[in-house]
Amino acid sequence: MDTYFFENRDFFANRIQELEILSKSARKVDSSDESEEVPDTAVCVRIRPLTEEEIGWDHIQGVLRDQFGAANIYEPRRKVNGKPDLNRTSFTLDHVYGPEQSTKDIYDDRAQELVQFVGGGGMSMLLAYGQTGSGKTFTVSGMEKLVVDKLMEENMSGKRDIHMCIFEVAGSNMYDLLNERNPISVLEDPFGAMQLVGVLEKNPTTSDEFLRIIDTAKELRSTESTAKNEQSSRSHAICRIRVVNKESPNSPEGTFLLVDLAGSEASADTQHHSRERMAETREINKSLTTLKDCIRARALWSIGRGEASQKHVHIPFRTSKLTQVLKSAFDVNNTQTCKTLVIACINPSILDVVHSKNTLRYAEMLKVPVPKAKPRPYDERIPTTWENKHVQAWITKNSGKPPINPLLLAPRENGLQFCRLQEDEFVGRVLLTPGVKPEQAKLLYYKLWALHIDSRALMNGPAAPNETKATDAALKKTRKTKAIKPGMFFRLNEQDIKDGVEILMAMGVDTAPKDRESDEVRWICSVVRPAPVTNGAYELFVAKQRAIDSKRLNDEVKLEYDIHTRYYLIKGS
Numbered sequence: 001m002d003t004y005f006f007e008n009r010d011f012f013a014n015r016i017q018e019l020e021i022l023s024k025s026a027r028k029v030d031s032s033d034e035s036e037e038v039p040d041t042a043v044c045v046r047i048r049p050l051t052e053e054e055i056g057w058d059h060i061q062g063v064l065r066d067q068f069g070a071a072n073i074y075e076p077r078r079k080v081n082g083k084p085d086l087n088r089t090s091f092t093l094d095h096v097y098g099p100e101q102s103t104k105d106i107y108d109d110r111a112q113e114l115v116q117f118v119g120g121g122g123m124s125m126l127l128a129y130g131q132t133g134s135g136k137t138f139t140v141s142g143m144e145k146l147v148v149d150k151l152m153e154e155n156m157s158g159k160r161d162i163h164m165c166i167f168e169v170a171g172s173n174m175y176d177l178l179n180e181r182n183p184i185s186v187l188e189d190p191f192g193a194m195q196l197v198g199v200l201e202k203n204p205t206t207s208d209e210f211l212r213i214i215d216t217a218k219e220l221r222s223t224e225s226t227a228k229n230e231q232s233s234r235s236h237a238i239c240r241i242r243v244v245n246k247e248s249p250n251s252p253e254g255t256f257l258l259v260d261l262a263g264s265e266a267s268a269d270t271q272h273h274s275r276e277r278m279a280e281t282r283e284i285n286k287s288l289t290t291l292k293d294c295i296r297a298r299a300l301w302s303i304g305r306g307e308a309s310q311k312h313v314h315i316p317f318r319t320s321k322l323t324q325v326l327k328s329a330f331d332v333n334n335t336q337t338c339k340t341l342v343i344a345c346i347n348p349s350i351l352d353v354v355h356s357k358n359t360l361r362y363a364e365m366l367k368v369p370v371p372k373a374k375p376r377p378y379d380e381r382i383p384t385t386w387e388n389k390h391v392q393a394w395i396t397k398n399s400g401k402p403p404i405n406p407l408l409l410a411p412r413e414n415g416l417q418f419c420r421l422q423e424d425e426f427v428g429r430v431l432l433t434p435g436v437k438p439e440q441a442k443l444l445y446y447k448l449w450a451l452h453i454d455s456r457a458l459m460n461g462p463a464a465p466n467e468t469k470a471t472d473a474a475l476k477k478t479r480k481t482k483a484i485k486p487g488m489f490f491r492l493n494e495q496d497i498k499d500g501v502e503i504l505m506a507m508g509v510d511t512a513p514k515d516r517e518s519d520e521v522r523w524i525c526s527v528v529r530p531a532p533v534t535n536g537a538y539e540l541f542v543a544k545q546r547a548i549d550s551k552r553l554n555d556e557v558k559l560e561y562d563i564h565t566r567y568y569l570i571k572g573s
């Protein structure tokens with residue numbers, strides 16, 4: 001096709017221009033734009049500019065971002081009568097960045113919030129996917145610089161410890177790029193977390209030092225690349241940054257994973273068809289397919305979070321070394337929420353459109369369709385109807401003393417996203433406000449959950465103006481008889497034990513209409529289960545709830561959260 005393209009180059013160049021003009025009036029997008037963005041997983045496209053070399057070779061741009069924000073791929077073809085023609089396919093995904101947009105534009109738009117999220121004890125993962133030469137390393141390197149600058153700027157006062165390591169995953173082997181490519185391994189600890197064994201972690205204290213370390217790792221990777229024939233694109237490079245809040249040992253540590261994935265070309269496209277090389281390509285493709293399955297499964301779970309059908313979601317992370325290393329980003333049992341940003345990198349040359357199409361198809365498969373729901377109008381009693389300004393106002397009103405900074409706790413989240421924050425992360429973000437104690441953070445978290453639970457009754461029926469009053473009255477009534485407060489743990493009597501659940505945590509008074517005679521106040525409680533691995537340790541499942549009469553909650557148990565094991569332990573044990 002290359003020779004055919006050059007023979008008809010002017011036809012293709014003019015036809016693409018014509019079709020782009022036509023597409024402004026009549027638009028047909030092949031990929032579905034009928035869905036919303038999956039919470040916590042964004043899939044974007046970056047079309048790089050043609051390089052000077054490609055321009056010198058007379059290549060033209062075969063992938064363009066149109067004014068509607070779609071990526072249009074023009075594929076040259078020869079009709080049966082021998083005349084040239086073009087096929088157009090359009091993809092939208094969550095956002096398409098054109099050649100004129102810089103790494104900083106993408107950072108401001110998408111990655112900045114990932115850094116903030118990590119600062120608050122969350123986990124963020126940025127992945128660059130695409131064929132060799134599509135701009136993955138360019139994008140990840142640029143992002144690393146911006147992420148490091150931001151993290152270090154926020155750490156001016158030295159309140160956080162920053163740890164970082166850079167390593168390479170090649171097939172089933174892993175090499176430390178900060179320690180002369182020494183082999184390293186990954187092992188699952190008793191808590192199900194994947195630990196890197198033998199990796200060297202550095203502790204940079206300035207932006208310059210951090211970037212020098214990254215450059216050293218890059219040199220080691222590129223030295224290998226010349227020596228070992230394009231190894232750079234045959235391995236996945238991962239930079240892991242851990243952020244530990246020194247001032248508040250109880251707050252969870254944040255993690256940022258920046259992943260420059262191996263080139264996604266098919267075996268037939270590799271220049272060297274040796275057995276070894278074919279096996280390597282197969283291994284890479286297997287890891288990329290598993291990665292896609294893990295991201296999809298996690299995204300599906302996040303849409304149906306808490307639904308019965310999603311209880312036993314299978315995330316096949318064990319199938320490849322790459323996904324084993326990244327396990328915590330997909331693990332639905334991880335108490336840390338993970339935000340993922342995938343950047344599908346595209347080489348715009350018309351001679352590479354087949355690869356570009358494959359890249360976009362892969363990216364499309366990562367996107368799980370979320371049906372557009374008709375938004376419910378704002379209701380101050382229903383947190384899931386709140387916009388970010390309502391979330392911030394609620395924090396200001398309810399945070400107690402010292403006041404919690406709403407910009408640090410919920411800089412962009414709407415009510416639904418705010419309710420979805422995991423406890424660890426919520427607490428971690430609250431603790432970014434100086435002087436706030438973990439107890440105050442937890443109280444606010446339980447307050448939100450109590451409100452969220454109360455709101456379920458309202459969601460199911462017409463607006464009930466006296467509902468909040470009913471809750472208050474019920475709360476007053478319980479207070480008179482017994483001091484049950486949201487956040488307290490209770491051991492159940494033998495007859496109340498169901499499905500092996502012996503302990504519950506009180507969340508809020510049940511305001512749903514009563515279908516029984518008794519006027520006993522009922523509490524919505526979250527389930528607490530013994531941890532599978534450790535005696536005397538418990539896990540709290542906030543979203544798994546039971547309603548129970550308050551008189552059944554009389555055997556209080558003191559449990560306290562242990563940040564190191566991420567379990568609840570019997571107080572004083």
Ligand SMILES: Nc1ncnc2c1ncn2[C@@H]1O[C@H](COP(=O)(O)OP(=O)(O)OP(=O)(O)O)[C@@H](O)[C@H]1O
Pocket residue numbers: 047048049051130131132133134135136137138139232233262263345
């Ligand atoms: N957005 C961009 N703006 C300008 N030049 C770019 C951009 N993206 C990539 N390039 C250039 O394109 C070339 C290929 O980019 P890069 O090395 O990042 O590709 P890659 O996908 O990482 O390749 P490999 O898989 O082989 O490592 C480089 O010369 C790079 O400088």
